[in-house]
Amino acid sequence: MVKLTDNYKIEKQAFEGSQIAVPEYSQNAIQLETENAPVWVHFGGGNLFRCFHAQIAQDLLNQGAMTSGVIVAETYDDEVINRVYQPFNNRILQVITKANGEFDKTLLASVAESYFFNPSNQADWDAMMAVFAKPSLQFATFSITEKGYNLWQTGGALLPMVVTDIKNGPVMPQNNMAGIASLLYHRFKNGAQPIAMVSTDNFSQNGDRLKKSILTIAKGWQAEGLVDTGFIDYLSDANRVSFPLSMIDRITPNPAENVAQTLQAAGFTDTEIVHTTKHTNIAPFGNTEETHYLVIEDAFPNGRPDLTKAGVYLVPRTTVNDVDEMKVTTCLNPLHTALAIMGCLLDYQSISSEMQNEDLVQLIKQIGYQEGLPVVKDPQIINPKQFIDEVVGVRLPNPFIPDTPQRIATDTSQKMAIRYGVTLQHYLDNPTLTPTELTFIPFTIAAWCRYLVGVDDNGNAFELSSDPMLGELQPQLVNLKLGTLFNVHSALKDILSNETIFGLDLYQIGLGDKIEGYFVKMMGNKGAIAKTLHELIEKEVN
Numbered sequence: 346m347v348k349l350t351d352n353y354k355i356e357k358q359a360f361e362g363s364q365i366a367v368p369e370y371s372q373n374a375i376q377l378e379t380e381n382a383p384v385w386v387h388f389g390g391g392n393l394f395r396c397f398h399a400q401i402a403q404d405l406l407n408q409g410a411m412t413s414g415v416i417v418a419e420t421y422d423d424e425v426i427n428r429v430y431q432p433f434n435n436r437i438l439q440v441i442t443k444a445n446g447e448f449d450k451t452l453l454a455s456v457a458e459s460y461f462f463n464p465s466n467q468a469d470w471d472a473m474m475a476v477f478a479k480p481s482l483q484f485a486t487f488s489i490t491e492k493g494y495n496l497w498q499t500g501g502a503l504l505p506m507v508v509t510d511i512k513n514g515p516v517m518p519q520n521n522m523a524g525i526a527s528l529l530y531h532r533f534k535n536g537a538q539p540i541a542m543v544s545t546d547n548f549s550q551n552g553d554r555l556k557k558s559i560l561t562i563a564k565g566w567q568a569e570g571l572v573d574t575g576f577i578d579y580l581s582d583a584n585r586v587s588f589p590l591s592m593i594d595r596i597t598p599n600p601a602e603n604v605a606q607t608l609q610a611a612g613f614t615d616t617e618i619v620h621t622t623k624h625t626n627i628a629p630f631g632n633t634e635e636t637h638y639l640v641i642e643d644a645f646p647n648g649r650p651d652l653t654k655a656g657v658y659l660v661p662r663t664t665v666n667d668v669d670e671m672k673v674t675t676c677l678n679p680l681h682t683a684l685a686i687m688g689c690l691l692d693y694q695s696i697s698s699e700m701q702n703e704d705l706v707q708l709i710k711q712i713g714y715q716e717g718l719p720v721v722k723d724p725q726i727i728n729p730k731q732f733i734d735e736v737v738g739v740r741l742p743n744p745f746i747p748d749t750p751q752r753i754a755t756d757t758s759q760k761m762a763i764r765y766g767v768t769l770q771h772y773l774d775n776p777t778l779t780p781t782e783l784t785f786i787p788f789t790i791a792a793w794c795r796y797l798v799g800v801d802d803n804g805n806a807f808e809l810s811s812d813p814m815l816g817e818l819q820p821q822l823v824n825l826k827l828g829t830l831f832n833v834h835s836a837l838k839d840i841l842s843n844e845t846i847f848g849l850d851l852y853q854i855g856l857g858d859k860i861e862g863y864f865v866k867m868m869g870n871k872g873a874i875a876k877t878l879h880e881l882i883e884k885e886v887n
């Protein structure tokens with residue numbers, strides 16, 4: 346039997362016996378080097394980081410293209426650090442679940458240190474400040490979910506916590522973005538060395554969003570007389586602090602029980618899956634798919650390791666923007682979100698089993714090929730049609746990717762504008778097109794409203810995935826009863842006109858009535874959702 350903390354240099358054969366590849370470097374050596382000369386910090390040590398960024402770092406360390414490891418900083422969930430990083434010497438077992446059923450297993454030891462960077466933890470706070478004062482630090486990456494960047498309430502006012510943080514200044518603010526701004530202020534005060542701040546979350550112009558949030562806090566501090574203008578100049582100068590755009594793609598489900606069992610059978614013991622009180626599902630191992638893309642704008646003012654040696658594309662800003670819009674707004678995530686919503690409503694427990702349902706396959710093909718592709722720009726480095734072909738034909742149907750509609754349905758309110766709003770805007774901007782000619786995107790928006798009712802297509806109540814806006818959105822819908830008359834406009838008007846959710850007012854662009862109509866049909870008796878979709882496909886496609 347092997348466990349994560351075993352000495353992989355001495356016990357190499359035992360790891361080989363469990364078919365686990367091990368690092369070619371010494372973790373002790375990289376930990377020492379990281380202490381002296383940190384290069385890479387990652388914020389948000391969740392499953393994507395554990396399966397993707399940590400492997401990139403390992404590839405670079407194995408090749409000698411980098412000599413110090415990654416420092417992981419959690420701003421949000423202390424249990425992630427206390428339960429899956431620290432007890433396992435920051436190591437990870439990466440499991441790639443291939444379409445042929447084989448599992449590729451690799452011990453990753455590329456994380457040198459992990460901290461809970463939060464004002465409730467003075468020691469880790471100070472440690473991160475010391476890291477940000479080091480001239481050697483070249484870049485920080487982020488995978489903190491879409492909501493991790495948000496500073497605003499619906500309606501546009503700053504969140505109360507952010508208002509307080511702005512009044513109180515850079516000393517241990519509560520909000521996550523204010524904490525990052527505070528680290529940058531510390532770097533500014535300690536020599537103002539350059540740095541790249543790289544968001545790798547799933548939304549278009551992710552670097553711009555990070556920059557906007559950081560600058561909003563910093564300018565608030567400046568207005569209060571708490572920081573000087575030099576700090577704003579530092580943050581605004583891309584030669585000193587850059588906020589590159591990125592596109593990241595690797596389907597990385599929450600750790601799955603069946604993968605844990607397979608690992609145990611292969612002689613690996615650290616398989617307990619942790620469900621934290623803050624809803625992170627995480628384990629000493631992570632499961633991910635084989636396909637992966639990471640494309641980053643090549644803007645690193647303090648230098649960088651040769652990330653291309655680990656397969657990262659480093660390209661100009663416009664190319665990243667195009668490739669990201671291609672993936673996040675057209676060719677993958679809108680399809681995923683549609684399957685998430687429909688899967689919860691039709692009581693599916695896996696994405697691959699949804700891909701056995703012809704109507705659901707048709708739904709995502711229509712959203713991708715027919716409604717999205719005509720308005721997406723070809724990014725040149727990845728062909729959009731081939732990308733969708735691979736998503737629909739190979740990736741989503743892979744039964745060994747243990748992905749669930751319930752995971753993907755998390756935080757849907759935060760994703761609507763990105764997944765569908767951008768395409769709707771393209772239809773508005775193009776004089777030869779109009780949003781009212783669309784069918785399956787409005788259907789999916791109606792299905793999301795139907796999802797918020799909290800009752801599935803069999804008439805059974807189900808638990809909605811966590812979402813910061815549920816409290817605001819559900820009250821208008823939870824009292825509706827299937828198969829009864831109700832005033833659809835008063836039920837949906839606040840949601841469909843909410844520009845914070847969709848990026849535009851769906852009534853103003855002529856889609857409100859259509860969405861209300863689909864919603865009414867789906868509020869019929871048992872089976873109405875599947876029937877509405879089937880009839881639409883019969884009418885529009887077949």
Ligand SMILES: NC(=O)c1ccc[n+]([C@@H]2O[C@H](COP(=O)([O-])OP(=O)(O)OC[C@H]3O[C@@H](n4cnc5c(N)ncnc54)[C@H](O)[C@@H]3O)[C@@H](O)[C@H]2O)c1
Binds near residue numbers: 596
């Ligand atoms: N998992 C994937 O398939 C995948 C693929 C591409 C991109 N992404 C991007 O990565 C993000 C994270 O995915 P994951 O699989 O690591 O999720 P995860 O649930 O495993 O981890 C989420 C991470 O974000 C942190 N977090 C959650 N809410 C936060 C908040 N309000 N403020 C700060 N930090 C917060 C958590 O503590 C944790 O570190 C996604 O939201 C998406 O933007 C994920």
Ligand SMILES: O=P(O)(O)OC[C@@H](O)[C@@H](O)[C@H](O)[C@H](O)CO
Binds near residue numbers: 547595681756760
């Ligand atoms: O990660 P999210 O929450 O933005 O979206 C859920 C999934 O669509 C997403 O995680 C995909 O698996 C990923 O974007 C694939 O690269």
